[in-house]
Amino acid sequence: MSATTGQVSFDAAELAPRDRFEAWRHAVNAAFVPLDAHTESPAEFHGALTGLALGSLTVAGVGGDAVTVRRSRQTIAAGDPGVFKFALQVHGSSLTRQDGREAMLAPGDLVIYDTRRPYDLVFGGPYRMFVVQIPVEQVGLSAEQARAVVAQRIPGSAGLGALTSSLLGSLDGQLQKGEISPDPRAASAVLQLVQATLLSRFRPAGEVPTRDVVYLEAVRHIDDHLGDPELGVDAVARALHVSLRYLQGVFAQEGTTISEWIRHRRLERCRMELGDPAQAHRSVSAVAARWGYPDASSFSRAFRHAYGVSPGAFRRQIIGG
Structure with missing residues (x-):
């Protein structure tokens, strides 16, 4: 684990094979919220993570081999900061489950889920996700709206979904290169666009x-x-x-x-x-x-x-x- 100018980076390839998966799981828990994780071949697992505090938000790029990640009631009890995760599928595919719904994501697609309630993330093969953690009070949705929008695929191919996907993809590239500045204005722009994307799910056609x-x-x-x-x-x-x-x-x-x-x-x-x-x-x-x-x-x-x-x-x- 290394940190430079507020940016945190972890690469399991730097460790002995037997230590990689557990170290990756620990890094993910530290960067996000307490989670359970399972992979078929822990000794062969490769994973990496890069994170940065961006104003009131936290952004992170995380990836690795096939893995299932679970936010259970036990892990919620172990640590519940009260945040939403708004995620971009950068590479590979994933399945998000929460509140009885499922969202299958392809590269460019988006999804939001609530860390205050159980959820599962299933990655069937190598993948990378870019995740924005947003405090609940800043998401700008009512409790009813928030429950209605979690675990729903937001296509990254048209409308506001395309705009948001493009912006987050660009930020992920900058994060990997260490080029993101922790500027509050950047956080404001990201938050504004995420809010608009989510609220557009409820906006009447033609508005x-x-x-x-x-x-x-x-x-x-x-x-x-x-x-x-x-x-x-x-x-x-x-x-x-x-x-x-x-x-x-x-x-x-x-x-x-x-x-x-x-x-x-x-x-x-x-x-x-x-x-x-x-x-x-x-x-x-x-x-x-x-x-x-x-x-x-x-x-x-x-x-x-x-x-x-x-x-x-x-x-x-x-x-x-």
Whole structure:
């Protein structure tokens, strides 16, 4: 077990085979809540965990070989911090059981379960999950809503589920690389999106989502389509099924416009790629075209205006050549 800048990491591969499963179980219990765990071949088990306190939330990536994890009445009595777990299936598959319901997850899918009541998690093969632990009082659901939504698969392929799946998947990648900063603002963004995703399960069809949710959906859509030269205000409004005026008002509240945000994100992507030695073989114009700037001269002007240097000069400063 190691800890760096508040991040906790455990890898059973560093231990003798006979000690790995029990050490992994102990690490999981310490990172989450007291749990029972069973695997067919403890001596051959490989598992790892990385966790971080993120404001009022705790996030963790956990994975390993086939295992069944159980939160029993006995383990609840041993320690009940009163949290919900909101989980993203990153790799492999899993089955979540709680309150007589079952949710079978594939990669990208989401589920929530309540640590105050018994549940089972069954992983039939190698897997990885990214888990957000949220204090009960911050979930934003009534007791009735909470009971209605646990152990239900939330598809990660459309709507708010897709947005949340994408965000948590990105956080999991950053966590593995040690790149997440324990910034309360990050916790707020995650919590807001989780709440919106859960509440959307109860929202009548056709109801307009909140401005915060529209903004997050728009930001994700823009990032996913930066390479499309036709990406603009109208395209984003159509994709989100909201009026142009409403969408413009959402971005105005954030102190920007959609066009400015698209330009900012495109330039940031170009700057990152121009500073990447692995992309040094790509011409400046090819990088610009990849991120939605088919005209090299307009890209050069926009880049110089944003960063005070031409794209070519920036690349030479960073990687030489």
